[in-house]
Amino acid sequence: MRLKRPEWTHGNRLELLENGEDYFPAVFSAIEAAQKEILIETFILFEDKVGLALKDVLVAAARRGVDVHMTVDGFGSPTLSQDYVGALTDAGVKLHVFDPPPKLSRRLKPFRRLHRKIVVVDGEVGFIGGINFSADHLLDFGPEAKQDYAVRMRGPIVADLRRTSLTLMAPVLPKRRWPWRRAGITGDGRFAVPPVQGTAKAMVVTRDNHRHRDDIERMYRLALHAARHEVIIANAYFFPGYRLLKSMQRAAQRGVKVNLILQGQPDIPAARWAAHMVYDLLMRSGVHIYEYCERPMHSKVALVDDVWATVGSSNLDPLSLSLNLEANLIIQDDAFNTALRDNLSGLMKDACVKLERGQTAANRWWWRLGVGAVVFHIMRHFPRWLARLPAQQQAILPAAETPVVVSASEHPSAQAWQWQQGLKRLSREPAE
Numbered sequence: 001m002r003l004k005r006p007e008w009t010h011g012n013r014l015e016l017l018e019n020g021e022d023y024f025p026a027v028f029s030a031i032e033a034a035q036k037e038i039l040i041e042t043f044i045l046f047e048d049k050v051g052l053a054l055k056d057v058l059v060a061a062a063r064r065g066v067d068v069h070m071t072v073d074g075f076g077s078p079t080l081s082q083d084y085v086g087a088l089t090d091a092g093v094k095l096h097v098f099d100p101p102p103k104l105s106r107r108l109k110p111f112r113r114l115h116r117k118i119v120v121v122d123g124e125v126g127f128i129g130g131i132n133f134s135a136d137h138l139l140d141f142g143p144e145a146k147q148d149y150a151v152r153m154r155g156p157i158v159a160d161l162r163r164t165s166l167t168l169m170a171p172v173l174p175k176r177r178w179p180w181r182r183a184g185i186t187g188d189g190r191f192a193v194p195p196v197q198g199t200a201k202a203m204v205v206t207r208d209n210h211r212h213r214d215d216i217e218r219m220y221r222l223a224l225h226a227a228r229h230e231v232i233i234a235n236a237y238f239f240p241g242y243r244l245l246k247s248m249q250r251a252a253q254r255g256v257k258v259n260l261i262l263q264g265q266p267d268i269p270a271a272r273w274a275a276h277m278v279y280d281l282l283m284r285s286g287v288h289i290y291e292y293c294e295r296p297m298h299s300k301v302a303l304v305d306d307v308w309a310t311v312g313s314s315n316l317d318p319l320s321l322s323l324n325l326e327a328n329l330i331i332q333d334d335a336f337n338t339a340l341r342d343n344l345s346g347l348m349k350d351a352c353v354k355l356e357r358g359q360t361a362a363n364r365w366w367w368r369l370g371v372g373a374v375v376f377h378i379m380r381h382f383p384r385w386l387a388r389l390p391a392q393q394q395a396i397l398p399a400a401e402t403p404v405v406v407s408a409s410e411h412p413s414a415q416a417w418q419w420q421q422g423l424k425r426l427s428r429e430p431a432e
Contacts, residue, residue, distance in 0.1 A: 006205045006215065006330075012155030013198030014329075014336045016311070017129065018343065020137035023150045024050060030121040031057045037191075038068045039165040041118040043076040043313075044132035047084050054133050055087060062092035069093075069169060071396065073114040074100035076132075085399050095399040096169065112209060115324040116313050117150070118165055123191030126153045126161040128204070128329050130236075130300045130313050137298075146298035147347075151311045151329050151336075155197035160204045162191070164327060171396045200333030207314060207326040216314045216328050217321050221247045223304045227256045230306075232344045234261035234292075234299040237315035238275045244316065245278060252286035261299070261347055264291030283357050290352035300328070303344065306337045 017023045031038055038061055045051055062068045070088075072080075074097045088095050098114035119127040129150025131137050139145050153161070207216045217240075224231060224247040231251060238260070240248075252258045260282070262275055279289055300316075303309045312328025314320040331337065348354075 006203045008201045008203050008332075009155075009157045009160055010201055011196030011198065012153055012157045012200040012202050012333075014200045014202060014331060014333055015152040016336060016339045016343065017127075017131075017150040017152055019139065019146075019148060020050065020131060020135075021139065023127070023129070023131045023137070024053070026152050027119050027127055028053060028057050030119070030125050030127075031061055034061050034066045034121045036066060036122050037120075038066055038070075038122075039118070039120040039162065039169075040068075040070040041114065041116045041165060041168065042070075042133050043073045043113065043115045043117065044134050045070075045072045045077040045080065046132075046134040047080055048135040050133050050135045050138070051084075055084060058093050059087060059091040062088075067094075069096065071096040071098055071114065071169060073098045075113055076115075089399060096396050097399055098396050100395065100397060112323050113319075113325070114168075115320065116168075116206075116327040118161060118327055120158060120162045120165055123162050124154065124158060124194055126158040127151065128153070128161060128313075128327060129311050130298055143295055146296050147292065147294070148298040149301050149311050149340075149343075151331075153202065153329070154194065155200070155202075156193050156195075157202040157204065157329075159191070159193045164204055164206060168325070169396065198333075200331060200336060202332070203330040205310075205312075205328050205330055207321070207324070209323070209325075214321070216312070216326055217241075217244055219310065219328070219330055220244060220302065220316070223302070223308045223310075224248060224251045226308070227251050227258075227304045230257045230259070231302070231304050232259045232261065232341070232348075233302040233316070234297070234344055234347065235302075235316045236263060236266075236296075236298045236300060237317040237320070238262050239278065239317040240321065241318070244321075245281065248282060248287055249285035252282075258282075258287045259348065260287060260289045261292055261297070261344060261352060262289060263297045264293035264353060265296055279355065280357060283355070289355045290348050291355060292347060292352050294351045301340065301344070303337060303340050306334070306341060308332060309337045309340055311340075 017026060038058070040058075045054070058068050058070065070093060072095070077097075085095060099112070117127075117129055117131060127150055130148045131150050135141050136144060137146050137148060205215050205219055206212050207214070221244060224244075231248075248258055248260075283289060300314055300320075301309070301311045309331040310328050311331070312326065314324075314326035314328050320326050
C-alpha cells in the first residue's frame, strides 16, 4: 500500500487545538466513542498521568471490540513497564514498536525515527500535530511545560490520514491481498470516505526516506515563494538548509513581513545555539525574529497571508527535514487561519522578545574568528550526508516480539536503558 502524491481534499472541518488542555480531552473523547477502529502513532509515550489515562481508554475500547493499533517509536518511548504493556496487549490492543534497538544491545539509533503524531478514530475523526502523549504538554507540569498545537479534523481528509497510518503499519500486517482485514484493520470498503463536513481545503503531507524525502520542505518553499504580505513561522527546532533559508530571505527582500517565533527557553539548549547561527543571515534580509520566553516551545506551525497554513510534527531542522518520518497538514481555510493568526500574534505580543542584530551569534568572538562558520557548515551538512546512506526499511514489530525498557522510576524522564529479554507471557496474539 503506497501513499499517493499529496493532493488537496475539499469539504473539511478543522479545529485548532492548543497544548494538552485542548488536545488530550478531544482525543480521549473520540476514543471513548469509538466503535470500530483506532489508529495511533506517537514518538513519545510516557507512563505518567497522560500515558495512564490513554492506557485506560484504549483498554476499554479494545474490550468492547474496537480494533486498536498503536505504534510508538523505539527510541522516543523507552520507559514503558511490563505491567503497562501487558495491560494493553492483554486487553487486545495491538501495540507496535518502530525500529526497536536489537535485543541486548546498548547501541542507540537516534536517526530516522518515527516522529509523527497521528490519531484516527473510526475513519471519521482525525488528529495531527506535534503533541506527544506525555504530561509535559500540560500547563500544570510547571515551567518546563511545552507550547504546542494540533488539529482535529472531520471530513474527506480523514481518509487520507487513515491511509497514511495504514501505509506505515503494512510491515506488521499479514501479507494477503487485503492484509489489513485479517489484522483487525478493515479495508476502505468498510470505511467509506467521510462526507463533506465544512469548507476547508486540506492536504496530508509526509516525509519519509523513500518516495517523499523533501515533500514538507518543498511545501514550505512554495508557500514562501507565493507569499505577498506576511509570513509567521513558529518552530521549535530551527536550523534549515540553504534552500529554505534563501526562500525566507527572498520573501523578506521583496517586502513580505517574515516573522519567526523560535525558542528562547529551549528544552534542549543546543537547539537555541544552533538557531542563533542563522539569525544574522536572516535579519540582514529583513526577517523579524522573536524568541518565545514563557516556557519551552514545541510548535511546528506556519501561516502565510491568511491563505496557507501548516500544523504537524516536522521541525525545520536537519533531523526532521532529512531523516525522520514526519507528517504535516497543509490548510486553506479562512476560519482556521484566522484562529491561528490570532494565537501566534498573541504570542509575539505578550510572550516573546524581539531580537536585534547585535544579539546574534555573528557578533561573538568565536564566530568572527571563523569557528562558528565551520561548525555551522558541519551541522548543516551532517544529516544530509547520513540521508545519502542506504535507507533500509525500519522494523515495526509487535511489542511482544521486542525488548521492553522498564522504567527505573515513576518519573518519565528517568530513562533506564535496561533492555529486557521480551515478554514471554505476551508472545501469543490476543484472541480475535
